[in-house]
């Protein structure tokens with residue numbers, strides 16, 4: 001492979017240049033001691049501390065005569081292992097993932113340019129087209145509540161009252177529909193979930209696991 005993944009980690013922010021805010025690279029995140037590796041063999045062109053990139057290394061490559069340049073940003077303070085002019089092999093550790101510069105939390109910001117890097121980043125390409133797919137983390141983890149079909153009826157409660165017997169404003173009938181499922185839009189207290197129903201609008205439901213509900217990630 002011409003380029004390999006520059007670090008372990010999950011994709012927390014993909015390459016995105018079609019709308020604002022643009023992101024000329026991708027972000028890989030993983031806590032702990034995570035080595036950053038040269039995605040391809042090449043020559044280090046820059047190794048310095050930038051206000052935005054933080055501790056950053058640039059490497060120039062030539063692959064079948066085509067020049068490329070890769071950027072490894074936000075590395076841990078003091079972890080850069082090479083200087084301009086150094087030749088690095090593919091997979092060689094050049095530093096460690098960190099959160100220096102303009103970074104929220106530890107991650108590697110990785111850019112791949114077909115041609116040389118420039119300030120307008122006009123040569124930036126999607127690294128995923130070169131290094132292969134990376135597992136993505138959903139921006140928000142969504143959950144659903146499933147009411148199994150065995151249940152005759154399920155009480156729902158108004159948002160402004162406790163989800164206890166006597167306060168119900170209606171009943172859902174999972175049996176009638178071979179089970180019902182709703183997106184969870186709130187979790188105001190333990191085992192109480194806010195859902196949106198067609199009959200009662202936005203309501204709360206008591207969903208301790210002992211009641212037979214299932215809570216699933218979607």
Ligand SMILES: [Zn+2]
Pocket residue numbers: 013023025026027108109110
């Ligand atoms: Zn980034």
